[in-house]
Amino acid sequence: MKIGHLIRAERVRQDMKQIVLAKGICTPSYLSKIERNQIEPSEDITEMLMERLGMDPGKLQENDEETELEFEKMLMESYRLVITSRDMELAKEKIDFLEKNSPWFENDSLHYTYLLILLRFRLIVGKDFNEMEKEIEALSHSVGEFDAYQMYLFKMNNALYYYNSGIQKKATSFFQEIMDNLEKIPLSDWEKAEFHYTISIIYIAEGQIFIAIEYIRKALDFFMGNLMMKRVLECYIIIGITRKRTEQFPEALEAYSKAMQICEEFNLHSEKGIIYHNIGSLNSTLRNSEQAIEYFLKSIESKSENDEMMITIFCLIVEYSKLNMKKNVIHWAEGGINLYHKLNDESLISYFHHFNFYKSLHSEGGLSVEIAELAIQHFKEIQDFRHINKYCIALAEWYYNNRKYKLSSSYYREANRYGYIYNKVEKWEDL
Amino acid sequence: MKKIVMAFLLIVVLGLAAQANTASANNSGADQLPRVFKTFSYTIQD
Numbered sequence: 007m008k009i010g011h012l013i014r015a016e017r018v019r020q021d022m023k024q025i026v027l028a029k030g031i032c033t034p035s036y037l038s039k040i041e042r043n044q045i046e047p048s049e050d051i052t053e054m055l056m057e058r059l060g061m062d063p064g065k066l067q068e069n070d071e072e073t074e075l076e077f078e079k080m081l082m083e084s085y086r087l088v089i090t091s092r093d094m095e096l097a098k099e100k101i102d103f104l105e106k107n108s109p110w111f112e113n114d115s116l117h118y119t120y121l122l123i124l125l126r127f128r129l130i131v132g133k134d135f136n137e138m139e140k141e142i143e144a145l146s147h148s149v150g151e152f153d154a155y156q157m158y159l160f161k162m163n164n165a166l167y168y169y170n171s172g173i174q175k176k177a178t179s180f181f182q183e184i185m186d187n188l189e190k191i192p193l194s195d196w197e198k199a200e201f202h203y204t205i206s207i208i209y210i211a212e213g214q215i216f217i218a219i220e221y222i223r224k225a226l227d228f229f230m231g232n233l234m235m236k237r238v239l240e241c242y243i244i245i246g247i248t249r250k251r252t253e254q255f256p257e258a259l260e261a262y263s264k265a266m267q268i269c270e271e272f273n274l275h276s277e278k279g280i281i282y283h284n285i286g287s288l289n290s291t292l293r294n295s296e297q298a299i300e301y302f303l304k305s306i307e308s309k310s311e312n313d314e315m316m317i318t319i320f321c322l323i324v325e326y327s328k329l330n331m332k333k334n335v336i337h338w339a340e341g342g343i344n345l346y347h348k349l350n351d352e353s354l355i356s357y358f359h360h361f362n363f364y365k366s367l368h369s370e371g372g373l374s375v376e377i378a379e380l381a382i383q384h385f386k387e388i389q390d391f392r393h394i395n396k397y398c399i400a401l402a403e404w405y406y407n408n409r410k411y412k413l414s415s416s417y418y419r420e421a422n423r424y425g426y427i428y429n430k431v432e433k434w435e436d437l
Numbered sequence: 438m439k440k441i442v443m444a445f446l447l448i449v450v451l452g453l454a455a456q457a458n459t460a461s462a463n464n465s466g467a468d469q470l471p472r473v474f475k476t477f478s479y480t481i482q483d
Contacts, residue, residue, distance in 0.1 A: 207470055207471075210470060240471040242469065243470070243471055244470060246469060247468045250468065251468075280469050280471060283469045284468055284469060287467060287468050287469070314469075317467060317469050318469070319470075320467070323466055
């Protein structure tokens, strides 16, 4: 039996050197040939290699068209269900099922599809990114053998992995590679719509609003045609955001109202929190702080997921701060800090610094330089230039009001420096 | 005395420039995008 692809994938995943795996069983060069499916090893060698890797030889599945077709059908259906429902619990369930019930296929192509889909599910669940990095590395050794669809899955996994890890440039280059070949990839309509949906969000995050609009319209057409109303609702939220960012404020409100209407008509009440948040955000941009606060409070009330509340609590604090409502700022900042500790999620640490900064700024003793500097340091580390700019201004003003002009001017300079970077300006003449 | 006046003027200029940078970006109101899955951070702020 040809099992090279299975051995290689598992060995790389376990970060084991060929010499270690081969020791006492065969020579490393013989193992290398096995892994490239250039030779078929004896049953004894197969068993010993699999045993050393902790693989169950009893799960080996020889080439058998019927079994393979059946498995592939089940695999692709699971994939469609998980991606379209975007239900984390379902993803976890499918991972468990596939890990326990999947044979080791001699058919290497099917095994690659299996590994690629399993990795996509793991990305959805989002546990143990180091493990996922190893899986991507293991798969990257087999790209030469991938067909067009597997290549799509591989690039998509890479793009999502890097996007999630905050390495935007790498993520974008993978998305771009997919886009360049999109017409050549045999994607079904639902998968194309999913891709358009994802890519539109990525473009918004990168500030490329007009391209985002183009893709979200395509996704909306599909979801609307297939009466996938939760997805239609989400498309309207995204359209609202694109309208807001292109300063078409009444149109933004119209899109959010449509989303809200769908919530009511189709009993999708759990989605109200995000819509209220965005209406609040729209009001904030329009300088209607009171109304913004009203919507942010409604949003917090409607949200069931605690981690989703963080962004709304932060926006609420900003509005209270703009109105100089000190007690409210402190109340919500303390609430946010408590929630941060309760959630115990390191990815939310920026919120901790935001909350701490505002709490300190509005406290009786006034801004603590230590807290401000810690926050600025944090945003420098994650290269969030906008917030370095903002908090440097706040600290400079604090020093200025306390007649510490030298320190004040140095923080104003720092604020300007990062303001330039954030606005992609090199010299003041370019402003 | 001259030094203090100079420092004061410098701060005013720097302060105005820093604030102009922020204002031009029209940043208020962080939007919340729907997310594809839990770890995929779709909460963005301009």
